[in-house]
Amino acid sequence: MKENTKLKQAFLLFIIFCGASFAQGNAKFKVVLDAGHGGKDFGNIYNGFVEKNIALNVALKVGKILEAEQGTEVIYTRKTDAFVDLAERPAIANRASADIFVSLHCNAESKKVVFGTETYVIGSTKNASNLDVAKKENAVLSLEKDKTKYEGFNPAAPEVIAGSSALQETILTKSIDLASKIQESLVSAKRKNRGVKQGPFWTLNKAAMPAVLIELGFLSAQDEGVYVNSDSGQDELAKAIAKAIIAYKKEFFVPGTATSAPVVAEPSQPVAVKPAVAKPTAADTAAPVKAPAPAPTVKQGAGNIVFKIQIAASGKDLELTPANFNGLSNITKDNSAAVIKYFYGSAAQYADAKELLAQAKEKGYTSAFVVAFKDGQKISVQDALKK
Secondary structure, three states, X not given: OHHHHHHHHHHHHHHHHHHHHHHOOOXXXXXXXXXXXXXXXXXXXXXXXXXXXXXXXXXHHHHHHHHOOOOEEEEEOOOOOOOOOOOHHHHHHHHOOOOEEEEEEEEOOOOOOOOOEEEEEEOOOOOHHHHHHHHHHHHXXXXXXXXXXXXXXXXXXXXXXXXXOHHHHHHHHHHHHHHHHHHHHHHHOOXXXXXXXXXXXXXXHOOOOOEEEEEEEEOOOHHHHHHHHOHHHHHHHHHHHHHHHHHHHHHXXXXXXXXXXOOOOOOOOOOOOOOOOOOOOOOOOOOOOOOOOOOOOOOOOHHHEEEEEEXXXXXXXXXXXXXXXXXXOOEEEEOOOOOEEEEEEEEOOHHHHHHHXXXXXXXXXXXXXXXXXXOOEEEOHHHHHHO
């Protein structure tokens, strides 16, 4: 019991250190690309398609594109067919004080009928399909010699991992933003959209920055397996992922400052993560995530630009009353993703938005930040100020 307590205390200190380091900000936008599996861990194998090889090829292709992007630094968890401990993957990102962590994988299922791409963020889930994916990805730790670092974690029942890190809760919103951009970009590349989902992945839970896990496609589906295993298919996937990462960088990254301005639910309430269950359609595909429309009562500025203050992210669908938001009124929300985002106020001028931000912080939302919308679509604050 004492050993477990010491381990928890040590891990908490480690996370606090990583979070403090991350908050300092980087001169360059640091991207950690994590090619799933490797070495003795082959991952999914169907129809002759091997997950570890595909993940590595796509990671290297994404990295090559990003390395040509000015002001961007790429770090790889592996660049060869090497086995990397599950715990070491997010640790590499944490030590580098990375701005984002992107893990690449391929899916599979026994019926061999499902296909499409999906992107995960950390979170609990009751969805059997999501949980099965997490179990498969977490199962790699069974191949490791030293399992003491996973003490208390059961890969066959990983539900307990979600919410274990307070730091992860504060950066969940940015993870969803990144995942949404990746999904939208992959859909624009003609991939079937299986949506942004949540799952209890060890590697995401231990990353001290916005982190996503991409399932590029199902190797068990013959046609999709052929696509993701082909050089041309991997080129298309890499371009779509790199495009989304660059868009995320443009929207959120300012050199020398933290990219993940943390957002948490009201201080008196912990963030409760709502299981993300994809809404079925005739084509079994989810619509791309859209930004919330601006409050209709606000007079918009030039170019129909509106600034709002993002104050919270929660799995709870709260009534928009002052009692639920520390006395703040004029609250709007975006419930288009797995976690609902809450916004305070609305202003046509950035100077007025800064005043609203100060008000939100006085009410206890110390991690609140300004976001901008043009014609109802989210844009970067930098772009909004150029209009």
